[in-house]
Amino acid sequence: MQSEDISITNASVIHAQSDVINQHCFDRRRATRTLRLQAILI
Secondary structure, three states: OHHHHHHHHHHHHHHHHHHHHHHHHHHHHHHHHHHHHHHHOO
């Protein structure tokens, strides 16, 4: 029972970390796209 709880906790922690990484990559990609658009407009 306890080992199951631990594995569930580990899985949710890993899932949260991947969400943070995905969000970071998405933000960086969006920032790059914004910079590119600004360069085109200037």
